[in-house]
Amino acid sequence: MHSGGIRGVVGVLLLLMAPLAGCLGDAVDDLVPERKGIPGGLTLACLQDDRFTSMVVEIDYEAGYKPLTSSTDMLLERLESVCAKPNGITLEFEEVTFDVEGAWSDTDVRTQAWASKSGDVQDGDVLRWQLIFPEGEYDQDGVLGVAVDASSVALFGDTIQDADGPFGRPSVEDVENSVIVHEVGHLLGLVNLVYTSPVDHEDDEHPGHSSNDDSVMYWAVNSADLANVFFSSLPNEFDNDDLNDLAGLADGSIAATDQLWT
Ligand SMILES: [Zn+2]
Numbered sequence: 001m002h003s004g005g006i007r008g009v010v011g012v013l014l015l016l017m018a019p020l021a022g023c024l025g026d027a028v029d030d031l032v033p034e035r036k037g038i039p040g041g042l043t044l045a046c047l048q049d050d051r052f053t054s055m056v057v058e059i060d061y062e063a064g065y066k067p068l069t070s071s072t073d074m075l076l077e078r079l080e081s082v083c084a085k086p087n088g089i090t091l092e093f094e095e096v097t098f099d100v101e102g103a104w105s106d107t108d109v110r111t112q113a114w115a116s117k118s119g120d121v122q123d124g125d126v127l128r129w130q131l132i133f134p135e136g137e138y139d140q141d142g143v144l145g146v147a148v149d150a151s152s153v154a155l156f157g158d159t160i161q162d163a164d165g166p167f168g169r170p171s172v173e174d175v176e177n178s179v180i181v182h183e184v185g186h187l188l189g190l191v192n193l194v195y196t197s198p199v200d201h202e203d204d205e206h207p208g209h210s211s212n213d214d215s216v217m218y219w220a221v222n223s224a225d226l227a228n229v230f231f232s233s234l235p236n237e238f239d240n241d242d243l244n245d246l247a248g249l250a251d252g253s254i255a256a257t258d259q260l261w262t
Pocket of ligand 1: 024222
């Protein structure tokens, strides 16, 4: 299923009419048994090294859904460029089987992610974030990935496979590269999820996303119709406003809310 022609145009319009649909899961009341937080709730835990000096990014995938090395390498590079982890950031891969029939809800993502975490999210001086790559699609059409709490993200490979552009521009690999950075950008609190930026760069129509289509945090990076928005090349980097927000959070000049560890 390539996006294009009338179907693609309809898809874009539907997305424009449903600005809240997308890649930020509904918040839940999760005080017991363990606080899971909201996306961005472990931003300072990554950006600062006061408590966590190293970090594990756990990547749990179903058979056939392992992300490309270029995607996870890019993710590592982006995290290393913004997070203070003197003892390093490690990727941990595991093939798993999830227990979900049909489309995935936010609750499914949260439940399956937490059931498959290989360690505590906050384990001594080690911070653990997790990306799951399940078979199947999200219960909202055309969503490529979702961030559901402070440590858990899902990317939907079946939807990503169909989101490439005509003649593979952008390619499936380009799409996966960008979406993996985008979703982890939400775990970093972008845009305005757990702070208020001194610069107005949040898209009014798509809360939590950048208004700059050169930023990986632009809303359409999460959409199966992204090939219609970007035509050939996709952003896969944080822009200067994103980076300045992260730097301000890291040095304390921008106040962070909803942090799980303070
Ligand atoms: Zn998003």
